[in-house]
Amino acid sequence: MFHVPSAPDLSGIPKYPGQLWVAWSRESDINYRQLSNIDYMKRFDLAMTYRMDSDVPTPYFDRDTPRAILGRPLPKVEQAPLVFMASNSWDKMGRLRYVHELMRHMPVDSYGKALNNRELVDDRGRDTKLELYSRYKFTLGIENSRSWDYVTEKLFDPFEAGSVPVYYGAPNIADFVPGDHCFVNMDEFSGPKDLAQYLLRAASDEAEYASYFAWKEQPLSSRFLEMVQRVSEDWLWRLCALIRARRESGLTVNQPIQQAARWLEQARKDKPHPAS
Numbered sequence: 001m002f003h004v005p006s007a008p009d010l011s012g013i014p015k016y017p018g019q020l021w022v023a024w025s026r027e028s029d030i031n032y033r034q035l036s037n038i039d040y041m042k043r044f045d046l047a048m049t050y051r052m053d054s055d056v057p058t059p060y061f062d063r064d065t066p067r068a069i070l071g072r073p074l075p076k077v078e079q080a081p082l083v084f085m086a087s088n089s090w091d092k093m094g095r096l097r098y099v100h101e102l103m104r105h106m107p108v109d110s111y112g113k114a115l116n117n118r119e120l121v122d123d124r125g126r127d128t129k130l131e132l133y134s135r136y137k138f139t140l141g142i143e144n145s146r147s148w149d150y151v152t153e154k155l156f157d158p159f160e161a162g163s164v165p166v167y168y169g170a171p172n173i174a175d176f177v178p179g180d181h182c183f184v185n186m187d188e189f190s191g192p193k194d195l196a197q198y199l200l201r202a203a204s205d206e207a208e209y210a211s212y213f214a215w216k217e218q219p220l221s222s223r224f225l226e227m228v229q230r231v232s233e234d235w236l237w238r239l240c241a242l243i244r245a246r247r248e249s250g251l252t253v254n255q256p257i258q259q260a261a262r263w264l265e266q267a268r269k270d271k272p273h274p275a276s
Helices: 065-069 095-102 126-133 153-161 192-204 206-217 222-230 235-249 257-270
Strands: 022-025 046-049 082-084 108-110 138-142 164-168
Touching: 046 235, 065 153, 065 222, 095 108, 095 138, 095 192, 126 153, 138 153, 138 192, 153 164, 164 206, 192 206
Parallel strands: 022 046, 082 108, 082 138, 138 164
Antiparallel strands: none
16 A cells, blocks of 8 residues: 555556555645556556545545534634634645635634634644634635545534535535535635625624524435445445455456445445444
């Protein structure tokens, strides 16, 4: 298994007979171009990435996500309607420039190292972040790149915290949301000023803001649940089951792994209890 973003030069590494190579990455193929380079990727037998069409998808949600995002939102106690957190200075998307302009038109509390204007005390990692988001009506999430299926915790953490995500990133974001009218899509606004005007209006309109939580009372999106079902087992179990399927089907290198689908489905049926 090779972690593609940190993998060494593969040209001098021998591949032994019967050995399978797995390309693994949860980073965007925009930031790591080798992930979309055909000549590079053809060295591998299996791909394990955030892409839902990879052999072993490893997205930023799992079987526990539906339960986690259905909790009742806590009271919003912060004066600013929007919270932002970013510390990575790698900014190909120009998100810091966008947020800086947004701050000119509305209050934005920023707790990360980037554009910091609020102090984060007693930082206990993700738990602290979720507690923080829960205090705000809206949470700004801008991916570090715009790529198909690249939907990270920037969408799912606000959902879990009970804050409305204000999101920009994957072009097919509609496939990943759990219901209708559950997030603010930055693609629908002409720029920071237009977005700020809407967020200020929605934050001050109790009925408008409450409408962003109506989806919690409805069945979750069938498309979203279908994707959750696909990754309901641990990624390592899915990888091992697929390798076994390849072995038992007699597939050789570069043969379509889809031919092994029925072996994988049988493995799911025969899977022992998770505790074992």
